[in-house]
Amino acid sequence: MYDTIIIGAGMSGLAAGIRLAHYDRKVCVLERHTTIGGLNSFYRLNRRDYDVGLHAVTNFTPRGTKKGPLARLLRQLRFRWEDFSLSEQIQSAIEFPGVSLRFDNDIELLRSEIARSFPTQVDAFETLLGRIVDYDDLDQEVYSLSTRAILSEIFTEPLLVEMLLCPLMWYGNAREHDMDFGQFCIMFRSIYLEGFARPFKGVRLILKNLVRRFRELGGELKLRKGVARIRMEGGRAVGVVLDDGTEIEGKVILSSAGRTETMRMCFGSATPLPEPGQLSFIETIAVLDRQPREIGHDRTIVFFNDSPQFHWRRPTDSLCDVRTGVVCSPNNFRYAPEDGDLPDGVIRITALADHDAWRRLDEPDYRREKALWFDRTAESAVRFVSDYRSYVVDSDMFTPNTIRRFTWHDNGAVYGAPEKVLDGRTPIEGLYLCGTDQGYVGIIGSIISGLTIANRYVLAN
Amino acid sequence: MTPVEIRAAVLDILEGIAQDDDLSQLDDGTAFREQLELDSMDFLDIVMELRKRYRVQIPEEDYPRLGSMASTVEYLTPLMKDISA
Numbered sequence: 001m002y003d004t005i006i007i008g009a010g011m012s013g014l015a016a017g018i019r020l021a022h023y024d025r026k027v028c029v030l031e032r033h034t035t036i037g038g039l040n041s042f043y044r045l046n047r048r049d050y051d052v053g054l055h056a057v058t059n060f061t062p063r064g065t066k067k068g069p070l071a072r073l074l075r076q077l078r079f080r081w082e083d084f085s086l087s088e089q090i091q092s093a094i095e096f097p098g099v100s101l102r103f104d105n106d107i108e109l110l111r112s113e114i115a116r117s118f119p120t121q122v123d124a125f126e127t128l129l130g131r132i133v134d135y136d137d138l139d140q141e142v143y144s145l146s147t148r149a150i151l152s153e154i155f156t157e158p159l160l161v162e163m164l165l166c167p168l169m170w171y172g173n174a175r176e177h178d179m180d181f182g183q184f185c186i187m188f189r190s191i192y193l194e195g196f197a198r199p200f201k202g203v204r205l206i207l208k209n210l211v212r213r214f215r216e217l218g219g220e221l222k223l224r225k226g227v228a229r230i231r232m233e234g235g236r237a238v239g240v241v242l243d244d245g246t247e248i249e250g251k252v253i254l255s256s257a258g259r260t261e262t263m264r265m266c267f268g269s270a271t272p273l274p275e276p277g278q279l280s281f282i283e284t285i286a287v288l289d290r291q292p293r294e295i296g297h298d299r300t301i302v303f304f305n306d307s308p309q310f311h312w313r314r315p316t317d318s319l320c321d322v323r324t325g326v327v328c329s330p331n332n333f334r335y336a337p338e339d340g341d342l343p344d345g346v347i348r349i350t351a352l353a354d355h356d357a358w359r360r361l362d363e364p365d366y367r368r369e370k371a372l373w374f375d376r377t378a379e380s381a382v383r384f385v386s387d388y389r390s391y392v393v394d395s396d397m398f399t400p401n402t403i404r405r406f407t408w409h410d411n412g413a414v415y416g417a418p419e420k421v422l423d424g425r426t427p428i429e430g431l432y433l434c435g436t437d438q439g440y441v442g443i444i445g446s447i448i449s450g451l452t453i454a455n456r457y458v459l460a461n
Numbered sequence: 462m463t464p465v466e467i468r469a470a471v472l473d474i475l476e477g478i479a480q481d482d483d484l485s486q487l488d489d490g491t492a493f494r495e496q497l498e499l500d501s502m503d504f505l506d507i508v509m510e511l512r513k514r515y516r517v518q519i520p521e522e523d524y525p526r527l528g529s530m531a532s533t534v535e536y537l538t539p540l541m542k543d544i545s546a
C-alpha cells in the first residue's frame with residue numbers, strides 16, 4: 001500500500017514524487033513508456049543526442065533571484081541554482097511580414113522595439129504590464145477571461161496584439177484562437193518578463209537530476225507500467241490496475257496523464273468525457289555541418305507568421321499549417337566558455353498539425369508525407385531566417401503520432417485540454433490532476449504544478 | 462536542545478530550503494520574509510522539516526510565531542528542550 005501513486009514520470013510526476021519522498025511518504029511513480037520525461041524526453045539516434053521537445057526553459061531568472069517560479073521550485077526541490085546549469089538566450093524575435101520585434105531576457109529590449117515599430121502603442125504596453133503585475137495567479141474568474149477582448153481594449157494596433165500573442169500561444173496555449181487571460185499572464189511573465197535559457201546538455205540534465213533525487217529519497221519508479229484503470233470504492237480512488245493486470249493500492253493518486261485520459265481510466269469510454277485538446281505539432285530537426293551563426297543565424301528562437309493575422313487553430317484542410325512556426329537553434333545560447341559550442345549546428349522548427357489526418361495515413365503515405373512536410377516547413381521558415389538547407393547532414397522529425405505514441409495524450413495535444421482544472425480536483429475523492437491539465441505547462445510550469453498538488457493534497461493533510 | 466542548538470537546527474533547515482542564500486548575515490530580529498523572501502509554502506516547509514527531523518508538531522495557529530529567527534527559537538525552546546541534539 002502506497003501513500004501516493006503518481007501516474008506518469010514526466011516533469012510534474014517526478015517533481016511531485018520528490019516532494020513526497022522528501023517528506024517520507026511511500027510513493028511510487030508509474031510510467032507506461034520505457035523512459036522518463038514524457039513530453040520532454042531525450043533520445044539517441046545515429047550517434048547523436050536529441051531532445052524530444054526542449055527549445056528553451058522558460059521563466060529564467062538569474063542566480064540569487066528570490067521571486068518567481070524558478071526560485072520557488074529550486075527551494076521546494078532543494079536544488080541549487082547551478083544544478084539546472086542554465087545558460088541564457090542570445091536574442092529572439094517575432095517576425096511578421098514587414099515587422100520584426102526582438103526580445104531577450106530584459107523587458108527593455110521589447111519595450112524599445114515596440115516604441116520603434118509601434119510608437120503610438122507605448123502607453124498601452126505599459127498599461128498591459130501593469131495588469132500583468134497585478135494579476136493574481138489562481139482566481140478562476142479572471143483566469144478564464146478572453147485575452148483577445150482585453151488586448152483589443154488596451155491596444156489600437158491589431159498587428160501588435162497578434163505579434164505579442166504569437167510566442168505566448170506557441171509556448172503554452174491549449175485553446176484555439178483565443179487564450180485564457182490567466183494563461184496569457186503566466187506565459188507573458190515566463191517569456192517576456194523572465195525569459196529563455198537552456199542547459200548545455202539539454203533536458204537530460206534536468207531529468208537526470210530529478211530522477212536521481214527521487215530515487216535517493218527512496219521513491220520507487222516503475223517504467224513500462226502503464227495504468228489501465230483507476231479503482232474506486234464508494235466514490236473514492238483506492239488504487240490502480242496496470243496494463244498487465246497487476247493491482248496496486250494507494251491512499252492518494254496524482255495523475256499527470258491528462259484530464260480526459262484520467263477520467264477514462266476511471267469510467268471507461270462509455271460515459272461522456274471532458275473535451276480533449278486539439279492542438280498538436282510536427283517538429284523538424286535539421287543537423288547542420290556548421291554552427292548556425294556561421295550562416296548568419298544568431299537568433300535563439302524566431303516566432304514567425306506570414307500574414308498580419310496570427311492563425312492558432314488545428315489545420316482542417318491539410319496535414320499541417322506552416323504559415324506560422326517556431327524556429328529554435330539550441331546553439332544560440334550564451335554557454336559558458338568551458339562548455340564551448342554544441343557539437344552540431346541544429347535548427348528545429350515546429351508547425352501546427354492535424355492529429356487525426358496524420359493518424360489516418362498508412363505506413364508508406366506516412367513516410368512520404370513526413371518527407372514532404374519536412375521540406376515545406378523549411379521552405380516556409382527560410383522566409384524569416386537564413387536559408388540553412390544546403391548544410392543539413394542529418395535530420396529527424398516527429399508528428400502528432402509520435403507525441404501520442406509516447407505520451408498517450410488524446411489527439412497528441414501538447415498543451416492538453418482547453419479547460420484547465422486549476423485546483424487539480426476530480427469528481428473522485430483521493431484522485432487529483434497534476435501537470436499540463438492542471439493549468440501549468442512547459443518544463444517549469446509542470447514542475448510547479450507537481451509541487452503544488454503534492455503540497456496541497458498530500459503534505460498539507 | 463538548548464536555544465543555541467535550536468537556532469543551529471533552524472538555520473540548517475533554512476540552508477536546505479534556500480541553498481543559494483548566504484545565511485551567515487541573517488539578522489535574528491528581522492522577519493524571514495523580509496530577509497529571505499520566503500513565501501507561505503516555504504513556511505510550511507519549515508514546519509514540515511521540524512516534524513520530519515525532530516517530530517515536533519506545530520499547530521497551524523502557531524505558524525505566525527515562526528516569523529523571525531528570534532521568535533522561532535523562543536517558540537521552539539519549550540517544545541524541543543527534551544530532544545537531544
Ligand SMILES: Cc1cc2nc3c(=O)[nH]c(=O)nc-3n(C[C@H](O)[C@H](O)[C@H](O)COP(=O)(O)OP(=O)(O)OC[C@H]3O[C@@H](n4cnc5c(N)ncnc54)[C@H](O)[C@@H]3O)c2cc1C
Nearest residue numbers: 008010011012032038039040053055056227435436442443
Ligand atoms: C515538441 C515539444 C516541444 C516543447 N518545448 C518546450 C520548451 O521548449 N520549453 C518548455 O518549457 N516546454 C516545452 N514543451 C512542453 C513541455 O514538454 C510540457 O509542458 C511538460 O513536459 C509537461 O509535463 P507533464 O508532466 O505535465 O506531462 P507529460 O510530460 O505528458 O507527462 C505525462 C507522463 O504520463 C505518462 N502516462 C500517460 N498515460 C499513462 C498511463 N495510463 N500510465 C502510466 N503512464 C502514463 C506519459 O508517458 C508521460 O510520461 C514542449 C513539448 C513538446 C511536445
